[in-house]
Amino acid sequence: MTMNSPLWGAELDHIRLDSGNPGALAAFYRDAFAMADDSLDDGSRLLRGPDRRLIIGAGTAGEQPYSAFRFPDSGRLQAFKNHLTAQGVNLMPSPTPLFGQDAFAVADPDGRQMVFGLPSPAHQTGDSGPQGHPPGRLQHVVVATADLAPMMAFYEDTLSFVATDHVLRDEDDGSQTLTAIFYRSTPEHHSFAMFLSDAPRPDHHAYEVSCWNDIRDWADHMSDLHIKLWWGPGRHGPGNNLFFMVEDPDGYKVEISAELENMDDSAPTRQWPHTERSLNLWGPGWMRA
Numbered sequence: 001m002t003m004n005s006p007l008w009g010a011e012l013d014h015i016r017l018d019s020g021n022p023g024a025l026a027a028f029y030r031d032a033f034a035m036a037d038d039s040l041d042d043g044s045r046l047l048r049g050p051d052r053r054l055i056i057g058a059g060t061a062g063e064q065p066y067s068a069f070r071f072p073d074s075g076r077l078q079a080f081k082n083h084l085t086a087q088g089v090n091l092m093p094s095p096t097p098l099f100g101q102d103a104f105a106v107a108d109p110d111g112r113q114m115v116f117g118l119p120s121p122a123h124q125t126g127d128s129g130p131q132g133h134p135p136g137r138l139q140h141v142v143v144a145t146a147d148l149a150p151m152m153a154f155y156e157d158t159l160s161f162v163a164t165d166h167v168l169r170d171e172d173d174g175s176q177t178l179t180a181i182f183y184r185s186t187p188e189h190h191s192f193a194m195f196l197s198d199a200p201r202p203d204h205h206a207y208e209v210s211c212w213n214d215i216r217d218w219a220d221h222m223s224d225l226h227i228k229l230w231w232g233p234g235r236h237g238p239g240n241n242l243f244f245m246v247e248d249p250d251g252y253k254v255e256i257s258a259e260l261e262n263m264d265d266s267a268p269t270r271q272w273p274h275t276e277r278s279l280n281l282w283g284p285g286w287m288r289a
C-alpha cells in the first residue's frame with residue numbers, strides 16, 4: 001500500500017442525520033439496522049451496533065449535516081491537520097460528541113461539514129449494541145450537489161480524497177459532463193462519493209457486510225419489519241458491489257452492500273458512462289441527473 005494522500009487511512013466513523021421527529025427516526029434505525037438507541041448529553045441520540053454508529057438530532061428532516069472520519073492514530077490526524085493548515089483552510093470546532101479534543105471540522109462548498117478526529121475514550125468504536133444480526137460496518141457516505149467543480153476542488157485538492165471512478169454523460173454537442181465521482185481514503189473503492197443533481201442534498205450512507213448471504217439476511221430482516229426494499233438487489237458498476245437500499249421515514253436512503261472492490265491509492269481513475277447499467281449492472285438505475 002502506498003500512502004501518497006495525507007488522508008489515506010481515514011475511515012468513516014459516523015454521520016449525523018437530522019429529523020423533525022428524531023425519536024421516530026431513531027426507532028427506525030434501532031429496529032431496521034439493529035442498533036442500541038441511547039441519548040447523548042446534548043439531547044441528540046446515539047445509535048450504535050457492531051462497527052456502526054450514527055447520531056440523530058433535531059433539525060430539518062432528511063438533512064445530513066456532517067460526516068465524521070477517524071484516523072488510525074493521533075500522528076496521522078495531526079499530519080492531516082497540518083496539511084490543511086498549510087493550505088489556509090478554515091478549521092472549525094468539531095460538532096460531534098463522539099470524537100476527542102483533537103477533532104476538527106471543515107465546511108465543504110455546499111455547507112456540509114466533514115469532521116476528522118479520533119474516537120473519544122468515552123465513545124470507543126468497539127461499543128456494540130444488539131448482537132445476533134449479520135455484520136454491517138458503516139463504510140461510505142454519499143452526497144448530491146448541483147455544482148461538482150468546487151466540490152471536486154475541495155474534496156480532491158484540499159482534503160486529498162483519491163478519485164477512484166468518474167461517471168460521464170455524453171452530451172448532444174459531443175462534450176461530456178461529469179455526473180458522479182467516487183472517492184477512496186483506504187483501499188476500499190469509495191468511502192465518500194458525490195452525484196450531480198439539481199440541488200445539494202444528502203444522498204445515502206452504506207453498511208458493508210461480508211457476503212451475499214448477509215444481504216439476504218438483512219433483506220429478510222427488513223421484510224420481518226415490513227420495510228420494502230427501495231432499490232435492488234443489484235450490483236453497482238463502480239465498486240462492483242452487491243447492494244440493496246431502503247428508505248428511512250424521512251426519505252433518506254440507506255444501503256446494505258457487499259463485495260466492494262479494493263485497490264491501492266496509486267490506481268488510476270477509471271471512467272464509466274452515465275447509464276442505468278453503470279449504476280446497476282442487474283437492472284434499473286437510480287439516476288440523480
Ligand SMILES: [Fe+2]
Pocket residue numbers: 140142204205206255
Ligand atoms: Fe453507496
